[in-house]
Amino acid sequence: MADSIELELATPERAMVSEQVTDVQVPGQDGYLGILPGHAPLLSLLGAGALSYAAGGARHFLAVQGGLVEVLPGQVRVLANLAERAEDIDVARARADLDVAQKQMFAASTGETSTAALEAVALAQARIAAVEGK
Numbered sequence: 001m002a003d004s005i006e007l008e009l010a011t012p013e014r015a016m017v018s019e020q021v022t023d024v025q026v027p028g029q030d031g032y033l034g035i036l037p038g039h040a041p042l043l044s045l046l047g048a049g050a051l052s053y054a055a056g057g058a059r060h061f062l063a064v065q066g067g068l069v070e071v072l073p074g075q076v077r078v079l080a081n082l083a084e085r086a087e088d089i090d091v092a093r094a095r096a097d098l099d100v101a102q103k104q105m106f107a108a109s110t111g112e113t114s115t116a117a118l119e120a121v122a123l124a125q126a127r128i129a130a131v132e133g134k
Helices: 091-106 114-130
Strands: 006-011 016-019 023-028 031-035 040-047 048-056 059-071 075-085
Touching: 006 023, 006 048, 016 023, 016 048, 016 059, 016 075, 023 040, 023 059, 023 075, 031 040, 048 114, 059 114, 075 114, 091 114
Parallel strands: 006 075
Antiparallel strands: 006 016, 023 031, 023 048, 040 059, 048 059, 059 075
């Protein structure tokens, strides 16, 4: 069994990651997926959260939201609707965005929370988690 797997991560705008990694943690729609070399083939919806991977002796983090993850022999492909590297995220802005989104979510006069508010909360939480390395 190989000791690394190729990770490719892209958004509609650009390719973001293409490298050999020893493991990947991906936020699936129903929870996190841990992927190691030799993982069984898999196709899943991508949720919102912090995607992390180990390469070159370091752990790397990105905030992702929506899309697909495909695991093939020797390869993991992540096609994300949105993705940001942790080092590119302004954590103060992410915390402010979270506060605003939570207020919008709880201010719904009909008692129903809008999908947009839930998505905004999830994205802000994903950005904070990526920066904090969680």
